[in-house]
Amino acid sequence: MKLVIEDDEGHRREVPLDRDEITIGRREDNVVHLPERNVSRLHARLLRKDGGLLLEDLESANGTRVNGVRIQEAVELHSGDVVHIGDYGVALRPDDAPLDGPLGTDPMESTAPAIRTEVLLNDTAPHPVVPAAILEPATPPPEPAPTPPPRKLTAGVVVVGLVIGLAVALFLRAWTTEDGSRARQVAPPPQPPPAAVVQEVPPPTAAEPPPMEITPPTVAAQRPSTPTEWLAAARATAAARDFDKALRMLGSVRDPAYQGEVQSLRKSWRVEAAAGRTVQAARAELERGHPTVAQRKLEAARNSRAWAPEVAVLRADIAAALKAPKKGRARPAGTDSTDQLYREGKALYDAGDAREATTRFERCLAIDARQPRCHLMLASASVRTGDVVRAEVHYRRFLELASPDDPAVPRVKKFLEDSDAQKKARDASATSPQR
Numbered sequence: 001m002k003l004v005i006e007d008d009e010g011h012r013r014e015v016p017l018d019r020d021e022i023t024i025g026r027r028e029d030n031v032v033h034l035p036e037r038n039v040s041r042l043h044a045r046l047l048r049k050d051g052g053l054l055l056e057d058l059e060s061a062n063g064t065r066v067n068g069v070r071i072q073e074a075v076e077l078h079s080g081d082v083v084h085i086g087d088y089g090v091a092l093r094p095d096d097a098p099l100d101g102p103l104g105t106d107p108m109e110s111t112a113p114a115i116r117t118e119v120l121l122n123d124t125a126p127h128p129v130v131p132a133a134i135l136e137p138a139t140p141p142p143e144p145a146p147t148p149p150p151r152k153l154t155a156g157v158v159v160v161g162l163v164i165g166l167a168v169a170l171f172l173r174a175w176t177t178e179d180g181s182r183a184r185q186v187a188p189p190p191q192p193p194p195a196a197v198v199q200e201v202p203p204p205t206a207a208e209p210p211p212m213e214i215t216p217p218t219v220a221a222q223r224p225s226t227p228t229e230w231l232a233a234a235r236a237t238a239a240a241r242d243f244d245k246a247l248r249m250l251g252s253v254r255d256p257a258y259q260g261e262v263q264s265l266r267k268s269w270r271v272e273a274a275a276g277r278t279v280q281a282a283r284a285e286l287e288r289g290h291p292t293v294a295q296r297k298l299e300a301a302r303n304s305r306a307w308a309p310e311v312a313v314l315r316a317d318i319a320a321a322l323k324a325p326k327k328g329r330a331r332p333a334g335t336d337s338t339d340q341l342y343r344e345g346k347a348l349y350d351a352g353d354a355r356e357a358t359t360r361f362e363r364c365l366a367i368d369a370r371q372p373r374c375h376l377m378l379a380s381a382s383v384r385t386g387d388v389v390r391a392e393v394h395y396r397r398f399l400e401l402a403s404p405d406d407p408a409v410p411r412v413k414k415f416l417e418d419s420d421a422q423k424k425a426r427d428a429s430a431t432s433p434q435r
Contacts, residue, residue, distance in 0.1 A: 001017050001053070001079065001092055001093065001094060001095065002014050002015065002016050002017060002092075002093055002094075002095050002097075003015040003016075003017065003022075003032070003090055003091070003092060003093075004090070004091045004093050004097075004099065004103065005032065005034075005088055005089070005090050006088065006089045006090075006091075006103055007036075007087060007088055008036075008087040008088075012099055012100070014099060015031070015032055016095075017046070017048075017053070019031065019255075019257075020047065020048045021045060021046070021047055021048075021226050021227065021228070021255075022045060022046040023042060023044075023045045023228065024043050024044045024045060024046070024085060024090075025039060025040055025041050025042045025043040025044070025058075025060075026039045026040060026041050026043070027041040027042060029257070029258075029260075029261065030042070031257060032090075034085060034086060034088050036086050036087045036088070038061075038062050038086035038087060039060075039062075039085055039086035039087075039088070040058070040060040040061050040062070042058050042060075042228075043057070043058060043060040043064065043085055043086075044056060044057050044058055044060065044064045044083075044085060045058060045228070046077075047074070047226075052076045052077075053076065053077045053092070054074045054075065054076055054077070055071065055074065055075055055076075055077050055083060056073075056074040057071055057072075060085075062086060064083065064084070064085055065083065065084040066081055066082070066083050066084075067081055067082055068084075077092045078092065079092055079093060079094060080092070080093075082103060089103050091103045224249075224252070227253045227254075227255040227257075227258050230249060230250075230252045230253045231250075231253060231258065231261070231262075233249055234246045234249040234250050234253075234265070235265075236424070236428075237249060238265075238269055238272075238306075239423070239424055239427045239428075240420070240424065241272075241276065241306050241307075243269045243270075243272045243273035243276065243306070244273055246265075246269055247266060247269050247270065247273065250262050250265060250266055250269075271304070272304060272305070272306045272307070274300075274301075275300070275301040275303075275304035275306070275307050276301075276304075276306070276307055278297060278298065278300045278301040279298070279301055279304075279307050279310050279311060279314065281297050282294040282295075282297040282298040282301075282314055282318075283314060283397075285297060286314070286317060286318060286321060286369055287369045287370055291318045291321035291322050292322070294314070294318050295315075295318050295322075298311060298314055298315065298318070309389040309390070309392070309393060310393055312389075312390075313389075313390050313393045313394070316362075317362075317365065317366075317369065320362050320363070320365070320366040321366050321369070323366070324363075324366040324367065337367055338364050338367050338368050338371055338374070341360050341361070341363050341364040341367070341374075342360075342361070342364055342371070342373060342374055342377070344360045345357040345358075345359075345360030345361045345364065345374075345377055345381075346377060348360060349377060349380065349381055349384075354381045354384035354385050355381075355385060357377070357381045358378060358381045358382065358385065361374045361377050361378035361381060362378065365378065370401055371401075372397075372398050372401035372402040372406075373398075375394045375395075375397045375398040375401065376394070376395070376398045376402070376408055376412070378394045379391040379392075379393075379394035379395040379398065379412075382394065388419070392416060392419055395412045395415060395416055396416065398412060399412060399413065399416075
């Protein structure tokens with residue numbers, strides 16, 4: 001079998017069905033490239049299944065029609081079916097069918113003489129119209145000759161019949177008019193929708209992350225089965241910055257049509273995976289009291305996009321550590337100096353001076369970068385000053401250093417989960433196909 005594609009100017013071309021999956025859309029990397037603007041970037045696809053050929057619409061803007069009917073789910077195509085995608089007509093034809101045959105019918109089959117074609121004008125687009133078979137109405141049997149009325153009808157009977165018929169007609173007309181006006185009067189006006197009830201959310205307490213009202217994206221639990229689904233799953237995994245897993249998923253895309261995109265993604269994600277390991281190594285050196293070594297290691301991740309927030313925060317922490325007075329020995333955690341800075345910062349935070357509190361917590365971490373409570377309060381102060389990216393970094397450091405039974409751990413985990421879900425939803429909205 002093959003596909004015969006006709007544009008709005010009548011030009012035709014053939015596409016052989018030599019793949020298990022054939023994508024159709026405006027994007028150039030589709031197997032069937034339809035460049036008109038009323039075709040979505042990834043409009044539809046054809047799948048071979050159980051010896052048949054299924055057509056599936058990929059949530060396109062203008063929809064996909066089979067024989068004039070817009071499809072809502074995958075349908076099986078047969079020889080002679082006509083698919084409309086934007087300004088294009090696509091027909092499934094046998095391999096030996098001529099290219100210039102009628103698009104809507106199978107030229108290899110004979111047409112019964114009692115069938116004619118009539119143009120259906122359901123679609124106003126200028127693409128080839130869909131012919132539909134309409135049976136010719138059979139010749140009606142001849143009507144029997146009317147029986148002549150009896151000649152002995154009197155004039156009085158005729159007059160009475162006319163009067164009765166006129167009265168009935170006037171009554172029906174008056175009743176219909178009155179009933180219609182009554183229906184228009186009784187119909188109530190549409191009621192406005194009830195106002196939504198807004199529930200007041202209590203303000204967050206000290207050191208408590210503010211709630212984020214978001215709707216997490218729906219994650220499909222079904223294992224990918226086609227190259228398109230594997231690519232989408234790999235992109236979602238990379239958006240969560242799990243680049244090693246995303247690289248493994250790219251190995252499942254073996255279709256030669258996608259190898260160019262796969263190679264480009266593999267190169268980019270390998271760089272990001274290495275940058276993530278570099279950020280972790282630089283953070284470990286800083287916590288050991290080696291800010292100069294951490295600064296040198298961090299240079300390898302300076303061009304990373306995925307880890308840019310962590311790189312920026314780590315640079316600020318390294319700069320603070322380099323400015324701190326040098327001592328012969330590193331001050332151990334829990335000394336009076338870090339305790340004093342924590343208490344001063346906590347008092348400023350409770351008083352509403354989040355910016356000044358931030359400086360105290362930064363000095364606390366410059367003395368000892370493994371103080372979980374200073375990471376916690378610096379993250380909370382960053383939320384108040386609007387620096388959510390920095391808050392996420394220090395909340396994650398708090399989870400790494402704090403005890404699992406710390407009462408602040410559940411609230412911090414909830415904040416980070418909501419923030420990650422919001423990012424995924426935003427990224428999915430930004431990378432969705434243009435309609």
